Amino acid sequence: MQLLKSTVGRKILMAIxxxxxxxxxxxxxxxxxxxxxxxxxxxxxxxxxxxLGPFVWVFRLAMLTFFGVHVIFGTLLTLxxxxxxxxxxxxxxxxxxxxxxxxxIWTGLLMAAFVVYHLLHFTVRVTNPxxxxxxxAVGRFNVYAMVTGSFxxxxxxxxxxxxxxxxxxxxxxxxxxxxxxxxWNNACTRPVISTIGKVVAVILLxxxxxxxxxxxxxxxxx
Amino acid sequence: xxxxKTMTLTLIVWRQKGPNAPGKFxxxxxxxxxxxxxxxEMLDVVNEDLIKSGKEPIVFDHDCREGICGMCSQxxxxxxxxxxxxxxxxxxxMRKFKDGDTIYIEPWRAKAFPIHKDLVVxxxxxxxxxQAGGYxxxxxxxxxxxxxxxxxxxxxxxAMDAAECIGxxxxxxxxxxxxxxxFTSAKVAQxxxxxxxxxxxxxxxxxxxETMQECGFGNCSNHYECQAACPKGVNVKFIAxxxxxxxxxxxx
Ligand code: HEM
Ligand code: SF4
Ligand code: FES
Numbered sequence: 354m355q356l357l358k359s360t361v362g363r364k365i366l367m368a369i370x371x372x373x374x375x376x377x378x379x380x381x382x383x384x385x386x387x388x389x390x391x392x393x394x395x396x397x398x399x400x401x402x403x404x405l406g407p408f409v410w411v412f413r414l415a416m417l418t419f420f421g422v423h424v425i426f427g428t429l430l431t432l433x434x435x436x437x438x439x440x441x442x443x444x445x446x447x448x449x450x451x452x453x454x455x456x457x458i459w460t461g462l463l464m465a466a467f468v469v470y471h472l473l474h475f476t477v478r479v480t481n482p483x484x485x486x487x488x489x490a491v492g493r494f495n496v497y498a499m500v501t502g503s504f505x506x507x508x509x510x511x512x513x514x515x516x517x518x519x520x521x522x523x524x525x526x527x528x529x530x531x532x533x534x535x536x537w538n539n540a541c542t543r544p545v546i547s548t549i550g551k552v553v554a555v556i557l558l559x560x561x562x563x564x565x566x567x568x569x570x571x572x573x574x575x
Numbered sequence: 576x577x578x579x580k581t582m583t584l585t586l587i588v589w590r591q592k593g594p595n596a597p598g599k600f601x602x603x604x605x606x607x608x609x610x611x612x613x614x615x616e617m618l619d620v621v622n623e624d625l626i627k628s629g630k631e632p633i634v635f636d637h638d639c640r641e642g643i644c645g646m647c648s649q650x651x652x653x654x655x656x657x658x659x660x661x662x663x664x665x666x667x668x669m670r671k672f673k674d675g676d677t678i679y680i681e682p683w684r685a686k687a688f689p690i691h692k693d694l695v696v697x698x699x700x701x702x703x704x705x706q707a708g709g710y711x712x713x714x715x716x717x718x719x720x721x722x723x724x725x726x727x728x729x730x731x732x733x734a735m736d737a738a739e740c741i742g743x744x745x746x747x748x749x750x751x752x753x754x755x756x757x758f759t760s761a762k763v764a765q766x767x768x769x770x771x772x773x774x775x776x777x778x779x780x781x782x783x784x785e786t787m788q789e790c791g792f793g794n795c796s797n798h799y800e801c802q803a804a805c806p807k808g809v810n811v812k813f814i815a816x817x818x819x820x821x822x823x824x825x826x827x
Contacts, residue, residue, distance in 0.1 A: 360754075360784055360794045361821040430794045434752035437686050437793030443587075443600065444679040446653030448803035450751055457796065530797040533811070536819030540812045 361534075367426045368534035370419040371527055375553070377416065378520070382560045388573070392497035396489050399496040424465055431458040453522040454530075460523040467516035474509075475499065481509075501575035504568035513565045521558035525551045582608045582674040586621065588633055589681045591690050598690070600679075603633075610670035614657065615640060615647060617669055634693040642666040642806065645741035648748070649694050650681040655745035655804040663743065663806040683744050685753035687791040698744045700790040701758060705742075707786035708779035709762040711771045730768050737765035739807040749804035752793030757801035759787050760817035761809050767820050777824035780817060 356362035384402075387394040403409065453460070470480070478485040484502030487495035504510045528550030532538045538546060567573040584605040591598030605621045612620065615637050622632035638646040647664040651657035657667045672678065680694065688696040726734075738761070746757035763780050766772025772779075795814060802811045 355781075355825065359781070359821070360788050361818055362825075364794060364796075365818070365822070430796070434754070434793040434796070437791055438684070438751065438753040439686055440684050442650060442653055442681055442684060443589075444650075444653035444681070446658070447751075447800065448654065448658070448749075449800050450798035454796070454798045455751060526797075533797045533815055534818055536815045536817075536822060538812065538815040540810050543812070 363426045363430060364534050367423055367430070368531045370423040372531045373419050374416075374423065375524065375528060375531075378557060378561075379553075382557060385564060386560065388497065388500060388564060389567075392489070392495075395497045395500070396493045396495060400493045403494075420465075420468070424461070427458060427461055451526065454526040457523060457526060460519040463519040464516060464523065467512070467519070470512070471516075474503070498575065500564070501568050501573065504565040505575060507569060510565035510569040514562045517558055517561040520561070521554045524554040524557065528553050580609070581606070582610075582669065582672065582676075584608060584617075584672060584675070585677040587677065587679045588694070590633070590693055591682075593692060594689055608669050610668065612669045613640070613665060614649075614651070614667040614669065615665050634691075634695050636695045637665055640665040643741060645743035648683050648696060648698070648744055650679075650683065650748060652679050655683065655748040656743075656806050658804075661806055661808050663741075666806075683748035685744075685747045685750075685792070687753065687755070688744060688747065696744070698742070700792070701742050701744060701755065703790055704755060704759055704783055704786050705762065708775070708782040709766070711766060711775060713771055724770055726769060734765045734768040737761045737768070737809065737813050740805075740809050741807055743806060745804045745806060746801035746809070747792060749800040750793065750795075751798055751800065752796055753791075754795045754801075755787050755790070755792040756795035756814050756817070757805060757809055757811065759783050760813040763820055764813040764816040767816065776820055777827040780820040780824050784817075784821065 356366060384398055385395075387398045405412075447455075474480045475485070478499070481499075481503060485499040487498045489495040489497070504513070529543075529547040530550075532546045532550075533543070564573075568575070582605075586603045586605055587600050588603060589598060590601045603621055603625075605617055606624070608617050608620060615635070618633060618635060625632045636646045636648050638644040640647075642663045642665060645663070648655070649657075649664045651664065651667070656662060656664050657671070659667055659671060682690050682694045683696045683698075687700040688698055690696050740758060740761040742758065744758075747753050747755045750756075763776075763783060766779060767776045797811075797814075799811050802809065
């Protein structure tokens with residue numbers, strides 16, 4: 354297929370799957386924020402999601418597909434790019450490229466490793482069974498206790514915050530890159546879109562990292 | 576007068592005997608350089624000295640020396656064309672440097688631009704990309720009336736901005752992925768903006784992109800180094816335009 358072979362076609366597939374994952378992380382953050390309202394809200398939110406039944410699996414399969422396409426093409430494009438540029442300059446004086454634009458593959462792979470751990474931790478619940486199997490007063494699965502119990506442990510909080518820094522770096526380049534790849538850009542919109550992308554990345558970093566941070570520092574009690 | 580003040584500079588230059596020779600950096604001293612010397616004239620002075628002392632002069636590409644042909648291709652201190660806005664190497668002047676400076680001079684580096692000798696690379700891959708679609712196939716016949724095909728002023732200006740590209744190769748040389756997207760997009764955008772070019776727009780974008788890949792250039796990942804290095808101010812908005820043209824071509 355044209356789209357899978359062409360350099361721009363593959364970029365467009367990466368951009369669309371990446372952007373769908375950005376929409377997911379935004380919605381996911383909104384859901385997670387119920388933790389700041391209280392244990393009851395978070396547990397109720399989790400129960401609502403689980404009650405969707407087969408839709409949960411449709412959704413999971415869709416996410417897995419986006420993720421797979423994005424990771425496969427991301428790796429392929431990066432490998433091709435280093436083949437195209439085998440000999441580096443002795444002096445490297447970058448004018449526009451940034452740390453985040455040059456390390457997309459590494460921040461991406463860090464997130465991939467994190468997603469596997471995250472699913473084992475909070476979805477399959479095998480990494481910390483002692484705190485992740487509880488039931489709350491009204492018989493719902495006690496997500497609140499699992500989350501607070503986890504993030505009271507420095508190492509887990511640290512891993513989550515680290516992954517969110519990777520997400521921040523990935524998206525401070527990725528969001529604006531999406532608009533350029535889709536062709537939804539011109540000389541006037543580019544600086545504006547670039548700023549919006551960075552703002553989105555900062556909001557996601559602050560939003561996500563605040564959860565482990567607040568729990569670890571004891572501001573949010575278990 | 577300032578003409579009498581001269582500078583002495585240290586040059587660290589890539590020397591390579593041929594396409595398959597290993598190549599290495601050599602250090603030279605440039606003496607008696609004034610602020611009015613262009614960068615290439617400075618190299619001419621160094622080469623005169625090398626020739627007089629029986630050594631091989633530094634081989635570099637150049638032709639017009641007035642910023643229009645795109646032949647001069649040197650990466651100076653890590654930036655193609657030296658980093659002065661909208662300036663080719665031949666138009667870069669030594670007043671940008673000061674006495675005692677050390678300057679690194681390297682050839683374009685990209686798999687698709689193999690080194691011939693020293694600072695000279697083979698840029699014919701750009702010609703190959705143009706041959707894949709950087710033209711319109713219309714019968715020219717006699718000279719047509721100037722106003723027979725009306726082109727709105729904004730479209731004409733847009734096409735002219737894209738047509739500023741001189742095919743120098745700095746965009747691929749600057750790109751961390753050695754992608755030729757700025758060059759390719761400039762031609763795609765220029766022709767797609769004009770009535771004569773619209774007819775073959777879909778075929779053009781597909782063929783030029785395919786050829787770019789076949790030549791061994793990388794994929795664009797929107798670092799925008801190309802635009803920063805381009806001596807003609809070709810804007811990455813043309814890459815967005817190419818992406819739109821590609822999406823349109825899928826439907827045709
Ligand atoms: C988990 C493994 C991941 C890997 C290995 C990965 C890898 C990459 C790479 C290498 C690029 C640059 C593509 C290029 O250079 O052309 C990229 C772009 C991008 N990524 Fe990821 N990524 C991952 C996860 C994510 C996630 C979770 C999101 C969203 C939350 C995301 C959003 C994006 C976006 C929006 C882009 C820009 C697309 C474009 O180039 O136009 N990525 N990714
Ligand atoms: S787009 Fe600019 S840098 Fe690239 S070949 Fe044309 S003039 Fe040179
Ligand atoms: S020698 Fe022609 S552009 Fe520099």
